[in-house]
Amino acid sequence: MENFNSATGKTEGKIASVEEKPATWGETLLGMGPFLIAPAIFITGFLVTSLFGALKPPPEPILTIVSSILVLIYVGPFLFVLGLGWVKGFPRWSYPYWGIALLFSIWLMDAATPGLRFFGYSFEHDDLWGWRAWIPVALVAVVAFLLSRIRPLRLLAKRLWQDWTRLSFAIYGVLPLAVLLAFDEVHAEEAYVVALNLLLGLGALCYMRSIYTWQRILSLLAGLLVTWAAATVYLAIYWNGRQEPWMDNPGNWVDTALWMNKLGGFLVLILLVPACLGLLRLFVNKIRPLPSA
Incomplete structure (x- = not known):
């Protein structure tokens, strides 16, 4: 039986958290933090676009400087927190940062970002990131080590x-990327993507404030399921009857819902999957010989 003593801040009983x-x-x-990045980027992008839209088109050097500064504003603090989590021994809050950093680096290797300018360097249409995608994470790892x-x-x-559940939290950290993937080719989706990321953030909040293992994994599952259900409803309505130039036939809500359900089930x-580690730990503890008297 587990009991949380609010006076001492400790769990009492046979099984301690x-x-x-x-x-x-x-x-x-x-x-x-990782679930607030997308809202911050969309809001900043809206403000910058509105500012430049109200003015004359600025010279290209100014656009390059502004885009480079914006990249540093978001990437810099993210990498700092990534390294801070390593140096501090990977506390619980650090796992979603590493989850999204590793998966994003893997994805970016085969991605091209034509038109992206970063301090004078411009990516061409077929210019894949390749090994360069790992430079930020590798630098953080080397410095932290x-x-x-x-x-x-x-x-x-x-x-x-x-x-x-820490490993599950790292996997949970990649869900903003899954949301972006699901909303690929969807127009004017920014506000809804922001809302979905905030829902994921609520799941992270509940996870961080939970005491027991079952509460933690339930928080992550609830955050995923509620977010994915909301995304499924929106996309089913959006694609029903819609046909883009690259589509052979108009979309329908049934196919969209089935695709989202399959992807959601996989997630x-x-x-x-990390629960297997918990089962292994239980097995090891069960077969471990008792200390001699």
Whole structure:
């Protein structure tokens, strides 16, 4: 039986939680960070577009400088938090950052960003990122390792062994990318994507404030399922009867809903895969010999 003592901030009983008190609100806000990035980017993009739309088209050098500054504004703090999480031994709030950073780097390797200008360098139409996609994450890893050596990696292994939901939280961190994938080719979707990311952020909030393992995984599952259900309804309505130039036939809500359900089921399955680590830990603890008297 588990009981949380609010006076001491500890879990009492036969089975203690890995983290015996909820995360602080500061840690909770950090854990919600990856799900606030898309809203911040869309809002900033809207403001910048509105500003330049009201003025004469600025010279190309100014556009290059502005785009470079905007990239640094978002990428810089993200990489700093990424490294901070490593140096501090991978606390619970750091996992979604690493989840989205690793998956985004994998995706970016085969992606082209034509027209992107970054301090004078312009990407061409067929200019794939390739190995360059890993430069930011690799630099963070090298600097963090030099600052903290091997101890954070040992803590990472220990904490994942004790609490498998941390790995699920890392997987949960890639869901903003899944939302963007689902809304590919959808026009004027910014406001809805912002709302969906905020729903994911609520799931992260509940996760960070939870005490027990079942509460944590339930928070992540609820965040995913509610967000995905809302996205499915929107996309089913959007694509029903719509035909874009690249489509052979008009879309219909049934096919859209089926596709979203399949993808959603896959995401739920992936989110629960780390539970195998928890089962392995239970098995190891069960067969471990008792200490001699």
